[in-house]
Amino acid sequence: xFPRKMHRVLSxxxxxxxxxxxxxxxxxxxTKRPSYKEFEPLTRSGGTKCETALYTEAxxxxxxxxxxxxxxxxxxxxxxxxxxxxxxxLIKPENLLASYINQEEDEIQEEDCVKINSNEEVVRQAxxxxxxxxxxxxxxxxxxxxxxxEEEHLIISVAxxxxxxxxxxKFSPDTKVVCVAPNTPSLxxxxxxxxxxxxxxxxxxxxxxxxLFTTVGMFSTMPDKQLDIVTGLSGSGxxxxxxxxxxxxxxxxxxxMPRDIATKLxxxxxxxxxxxxxxxxxxxxxxxxAVCSPGGTTIAAVHSLERNGFRATLMDAVEASTNKAKQLxxxxxxxxxxx
Ligand SMILES: NC(=O)c1ccc[n+]([C@@H]2O[C@H](COP(=O)([O-])OP(=O)(O)OC[C@H]3O[C@@H](n4cnc5c(N)ncnc54)[C@H](OP(=O)(O)O)[C@@H]3O)[C@@H](O)[C@H]2O)c1
Numbered sequence: 001x002f003p004r005k006m007h008r009v010l011s012x013x014x015x016x017x018x019x020x021x022x023x024x025x026x027x028x029x030x031t032k033r034p035s036y037k038e039f040e041p042l043t044r045s046g047g048t049k050c051e052t053a054l055y056t057e058a059x060x061x062x063x064x065x066x067x068x069x070x071x072x073x074x075x076x077x078x079x080x081x082x083x084x085x086x087x088x089x090l091i092k093p094e095n096l097l098a099s100y101i102n103q104e105e106d107e108i109q110e111e112d113c114v115k116i117n118s119n120e121e122v123v124r125q126a127x128x129x130x131x132x133x134x135x136x137x138x139x140x141x142x143x144x145x146x147x148x149x150e151e152e153h154l155i156i157s158v159a160x161x162x163x164x165x166x167x168x169x170k171f172s173p174d175t176k177v178v179c180v181a182p183n184t185p186s187l188x189x190x191x192x193x194x195x196x197x198x199x200x201x202x203x204x205x206x207x208x209x210x211x212l213f214t215t216v217g218m219f220s221t222m223p224d225k226q227l228d229i230v231t232g233l234s235g236s237g238x239x240x241x242x243x244x245x246x247x248x249x250x251x252x253x254x255x256x257m258p259r260d261i262a263t264k265l266x267x268x269x270x271x272x273x274x275x276x277x278x279x280x281x282x283x284x285x286x287x288x289x290a291v292c293s294p295g296g297t298t299i300a301a302v303h304s305l306e307r308n309g310f311r312a313t314l315m316d317a318v319e320a321s322t323n324k325a326k327q328l329x330x331x332x333x334x335x336x337x338x339x
Pocket of ligand 1: 075099101141181235
């Protein structure tokens with residue numbers, strides 16, 4: 001029997017403080033869209049970095065009380081990023097806009113943003129526009145919004161395969177464009193986002209983008225040509241980790257452990273291992289060696305993993321996702337140079 005105390009400790013460890021998102025927002029009728037540069041953040045979103053996000057309450061006041069962010073697309077990536085922004089109290093729910101193109105108003109269940117049945121209207125009202133539709137839909141969405149994009153807009157694409165070079169080519173040469181490769185753990189403040197800035201993006205814009213994405217996890221910048229590899233590693237990576245968690249808990253269930261405890265244990269174990277790498281700065285191989293005592297249980301398991309091609313399987317997974325992102329990029333006009 002698994003000790004009750006341990007069960008309580010594990011349950012607490014993965015508990016995420018959910019903010020009540022049942023606020024019904026007021027539809028904003030703005031006559032003039034102010035530039036976000038007019039607004040200084042009220043306070044930093046302290047404690048929402050990856051290391052502590054799971055245990056930290058959202059800050060009391062919105063970090064950017066007047067910043068309006070518009071999402072084009074309201075799928076999984078919208079939920080992860082917008083949910084993360086709201087949980088961290090980065091912006092007000094009434095300043096979060098999302099286009100709901102293919103749904104009737106009464107089909108929409110969520111109450112956490114202003115829903116607008118038009119991409120153009122979202123762009124008209126937002127200062128920062130996040131394109132979060134499937135990669136092959138991006139171009140048609142850009143065609144729709146192009147007449148409404150002004151110089152002060154900051155256009156951020158999270159679509160796999162898209163680079164700043166081909167994104168810029170779809171807009172006016174003055175438009176400020178950013179490509180980000182994020183991931184879904186942004187929802188719990190533990191995302192990993194890598195961004196490439198277009199050449200018109202100012203220092204203020206860069207600070208804002210960094211604030212947005214550090215609010216939902218780790219943030220880094222890289223040149224365009226690295227973005228597909230980021231997609232292959234941290235963009236698709238949560239799926240690899242979820243499969244690993246499920247398989248590990250299957251193993252424990254097979255050995256006789258109850259499923260709920262097995263799932264929590266495998267999740268906590270992966271989170272703990274990840275924190276050790278990030279916090280100690282030690283090479284994962286060194287940390288692995290520390291778990292393997294001579295002739296012990298872990299080295300027996302490691303031998304089994306090596307015999308079954310565990311490393312090569314993971315390396316192949318990163319390669320497959322990277323190549324798919326490259327292919328998507330090529331289909332959307334990304335040049336060899338940016339790939
Ligand atoms: N999911 C991830 O883990 C992840 C990670 C990194 C990057 N990304 C990138 O994020 C982007 C979005 O992925 P996702 O997983 O969020 O996809 P998703 O769940 O399928 O969401 C796509 C959204 O776009 C909407 N949409 C479709 N056509 C539209 C149009 N013409 N105008 C406005 N909205 C439209 C869809 O609405 P309906 O459902 O009503 O059609 C849906 O809400 C992709 O480009 C992907 O490469 C995703």
